[in-house]
Amino acid sequence: MKILVVGGGGREHALCWKIRKSPIVERLYCAPGNAGIAQEADCVDIAADDVFALTDFAIDKAIDLVVIGPEAPLVAGLGDRLRAIGISVFGPNADAAQVEASKAFTKELCDRAGIPTARYGKFTDPQEAKTFLDSLSPPYVLKADGLAAGKGVVIPETREEAEAEIDEMMSGKFGDAGKTLVIEEFLKGEEASFFAFCDGITAMPLISAQDHKRAHDGDKGPNTGGMGAYSPTPVAGPAIVRQTMDEIILPAIKTLADEGMPYSGVLFAGLMISEDGPRLIEFNARFGDPECQILMMRMLSDIVPYLKACADQELGGMPPLSWHGSAAVTVVMAAKGYPGDYEKGTEIRNVDAASAMDQVTVFHAGTKRDAEGRLLANGGRVLNVTARGNSYREAIDRAYQAVDVIDWPGGFCRRDIGWRALKTSS
Ligand code: AMP
Ligand code: GLY
Numbered sequence: 431m432k433i434l435v436v437g438g439g440g441r442e443h444a445l446c447w448k449i450r451k452s453p454i455v456e457r458l459y460c461a462p463g464n465a466g467i468a469q470e471a472d473c474v475d476i477a478a479d480d481v482f483a484l485t486d487f488a489i490d491k492a493i494d495l496v497v498i499g500p501e502a503p504l505v506a507g508l509g510d511r512l513r514a515i516g517i518s519v520f521g522p523n524a525d526a527a528q529v530e531a532s533k534a535f536t537k538e539l540c541d542r543a544g545i546p547t548a549r550y551g552k553f554t555d556p557q558e559a560k561t562f563l564d565s566l567s568p569p570y571v572l573k574a575d576g577l578a579a580g581k582g583v584v585i586p587e588t589r590e591e592a593e594a595e596i597d598e599m600m601s602g603k604f605g606d607a608g609k610t611l612v613i614e615e616f617l618k619g620e621e622a623s624f625f626a627f628c629d630g631i632t633a634m635p636l637i638s639a640q641d642h643k644r645a646h647d648g649d650k651g652p653n654t655g656g657m658g659a660y661s662p663t664p665v666a667g668p669a670i671v672r673q674t675m676d677e678i679i680l681p682a683i684k685t686l687a688d689e690g691m692p693y694s695g696v697l698f699a700g701l702m703i704s705e706d707g708p709r710l711i712e713f714n715a716r717f718g719d720p721e722c723q724i725l726m727m728r729m730l731s732d733i734v735p736y737l738k739a740c741a742d743q744e745l746g747g748m749p750p751l752s753w754h755g756s757a758a759v760t761v762v763m764a765a766k767g768y769p770g771d772y773e774k775g776t777e778i779r780n781v782d783a784a785s786a787m788d789q790v791t792v793f794h795a796g797t798k799r800d801a802e803g804r805l806l807a808n809g810g811r812v813l814n815v816t817a818r819g820n821s822y823r824e825a826i827d828r829a830y831q832a833v834d835v836i837d838w839p840g841g842f843c844r845r846d847i848g849w850r851a852l853k854t855s856s
Contacts, residue, residue: 431454431455431456431494431495431734431738432456432457432458432459432491432492432493432494432495433449433455433457433458433459433493433494433495433496433497433734434459434460434461434474434484434487434488434491434493434495434496434497435449435458435459435460435461435467435471435496435497435499436460436461436478436484436496436497436498436499436500436503436508437460437461437478437498437499437500438460438461438462438463438464438467438478439464439499439500439719439795439796439811440719440720440722440723440762440793440794440795440811440813440814441499441500441716441717441718441719441720441722441723442460442463442464442467442499442500443464443466443467443470443723443793443794443795443814444722444723444725444726444727444793444814444816445497445499445717445722445726445733446458446460446463446467446470446471447470447726447791447793448726448729448733449470449497449733449734449737450470450471451732452732452733452734453732454732454734454735455734457472457491458470458471458472459471459472459473459474459487459491459493460472460473460474461473461474461475461476461477461478461484461487462474462475462476462477462478464794464795464796464797464798464808465794465797465798465799465805465808466792466793466794466797467794468799474487478499478500478502478503479500479502479503479506479508481503481506481507481508481511484496484503484508485508485511485512485515488512488517489515489517493517494517494518494738495517495518495519495520495734495737495738495741496508496512496517496518496519496520496521497520497521497737498519498520498521498695498716499716499717499719500716501527501530501531501714501715501716503521504521504522504524504527504530504695504715504716505524505527505528505530505531505715506524507523507524508521509521509522509523509524509527509694509695510523510524518738518741518742519694519695519741520694520695520696520737520738520740520741521694521695521715521716522693522694522695522715523691523692523694525690525691526686526691526692526693526694526715527715528691529682529686529693529697529713529714529715530712530713530714530715530716531576531715532575532576533573533574533575533576533612533712534552534575534610534612536710536712536713537550537552537612539682539685539686540710542685543681543682543684543685544681545677545678545681545682545710546677546678546706546707546708546709546710547709547710547711548571548614548615548616548617548709548711549566549614549615550612550613550614550615551565551612551613552575552610552611552612553610553611553612553613554600554609554610554611556596556597556600559596559600559611559613560592560593560596562613563589563592563593563613566613566615566616567616568586568587568588568589568592568616569585569586569587569616570585570586570589570592570613570616571583571585571613571614571615571616572584572585572586572592572595572596572599572611572612572613573611573612573613573614574599574604574610574611575609575610575611575612576604576606576609576610582604584599585616596611599611617702617704617709617711618702618704618705619702619703619704619705619709620665620702620703620850621640621700621701621702621703621711622638622640622663622665622666622670622701622703622708623638623639623640623641623663623698623699623700623701623718623721624638624666624671624674624678624679624698624699624701624708625637625638625639625696625697625698625699625717625718625721625725626675626679626696626697626699627695627696627736627739627740627745628679628683628693628694628695628696628697628740628745629694629739629740629741629742629743629744629745629746630683630687630692630693630694630743631683631687631692631743631745631746632680632683632745632746633675633679633680633683633697633745634736634745634748634750634751635671635674635675635679636696636725636729636751637661637662637725637728637753638661638662638663638666638671639659639660639661639662639663639718639721639724639725640659640660640661640663640721640850640851641656641657641658641659641718641720641721642656642657642658642659642844642847643656643657644657645657645764645768645769645844646844647844647845647846648846652769652770653769654764654768654769654810654811655719655769655810655811656718656719656720656721656762656811657761657762657764657843657844657847658720658759658760658761658762658843658844658847658848659718659720659721659723659724659759659760659847660724660757660758660759660760660822660825660826660847660848660850660851661721661724661725661728661757661758661759662757663851664850664851664854665703665854666701666703666708670703670707670708673707673708674699674701674708677707677708678699678701678708678710679697679699682697682713683697694740694741694743695715695716695740696716696717696740697713697714697715698713698714698715698716698717698718698721699712699713700712700713700714719795720760720762720811720814723760723793723814723816724758724759724760724816727754727758727760727791727816727817727818728753728754728756728758728818729751729752729753729754730751730752730753730754731751731752735748736748736751754818756818756819756820756821756825757818757819757820757821757822757824757825757851758816758817758818758819758825759816759817759822759825759826759829759847759848760793760814760815760816760817760829760847761814761815761816761829761830761833761843761844761847762795762811762813762814762815762843762844763811763812763813763814763815763833763836763838763841763842763843764810764811764812764841764842764843765796765807765809765810765812765840765841766840766841766842768810768811769810772810773807773840774796774806774807774808774809775806775807775808776806776807776838776839776840776841777804777805777806777807777838777840778797778805778806778807778812778813778836778837778838778840778841779805779836779837779838780835780836780837781794781805781813781836783835784815784832784833784835784836785832787817787828787831787832787835788828789817789818789819789825789828790815790816790817790828790829790832791816791817792813792814792815792816792832792836793813793814793816794812794813794814795809795811795812795813795814796808796809796810796811796812797809797812797813807838807840807841812838812841813836813838813841815829815832815833815836815843816829817829817832822848822851822852823852825848826847826848826852829847830845
């Protein structure tokens, strides 16, 4: 089988690493890829959102399956174009990808499908938005409706701050994404990320994983794309998995299919596990990054038949996935200054030595090689040091031993990834 993976981050490195292990893969391409992905796949110099060039490439190379990593090409309709010419695609069409592209779309889907979620209102008028605050108690959850690179959510503690924030968001703080505002009731509980493979008709659960969104230790500092993650999530045991499938994932898949927007790919549900069970915070139309990295480390099954089954509506006939029973963590190494200003081009050494350690794999996010073959940082999040162990303690210790082998004065990482899991399991 000839496969094209679209994207160039740590998530796509992990996907390529896992896909490469499949005996049924004959050629693997990745567009645009990165220095780590180049060890697994033929990297192609096409941007992940260049829908036309990607489609031409897929036709030219007679690709059998395209696996789309990030949300931008999904929302731009790459899935639609490839399906229209008969190429199998892992990833939803643009209409179903609205679950991620529009928070209001998801809230309305929840209403129609009876999915438990926070009570909300949707506003284009600041005065109406402020009046709605009367019906809520603090803290308030304010969300820009559109895609805002994961930064469009603000949670003010007081009414005064909330009103000021409404004015800022609606006057363009997040660009057009904030012109429509969703305001929600604040949910209490512990967060967990849940992933399910979907083929448009049915769905199959993967395992849970949880990221650390804040830049600094103690879950402090600014929000980021994710500074690390751990799996399994102690808070999402088997009963929660069943409830999430029955009350959230399957109703969403059925409603989207009934409305002519079948969802194929991986559906990522951000959950709040409340006293009354799982509540949906948000859907994403793709794997989490860095959650994907640990899912790939823990997956025992060959992933390729599952990706193809999602694309071809054949998931119903597939056996359940099998997993390493162990724990896994990933520690993100980022350029100093991230998520603010940071330098590109600093040299990184000893990554291969770290990756050769027992039950450790270092996935690359923003990396490139210079003409002499030196590895350079080429982004904010740069490496994902990922390890498995028989316990959280073992996995965490292995990951940090590998981090300490890497020689990168220009980088930093959090030192407390997995702390919540350690606390629960000890
Ligand atoms: P989102 O971009 O929708 O995932 O929101 C970002 C973060 O804001 C989530 O990971 C939660 O920590 C928090 N959050 C979002 N919605 C709520 C809510 N209704 N109640 C409590 N926390 C929330
Ligand atoms: N790590 C969170 C995300 O990928 O959205």
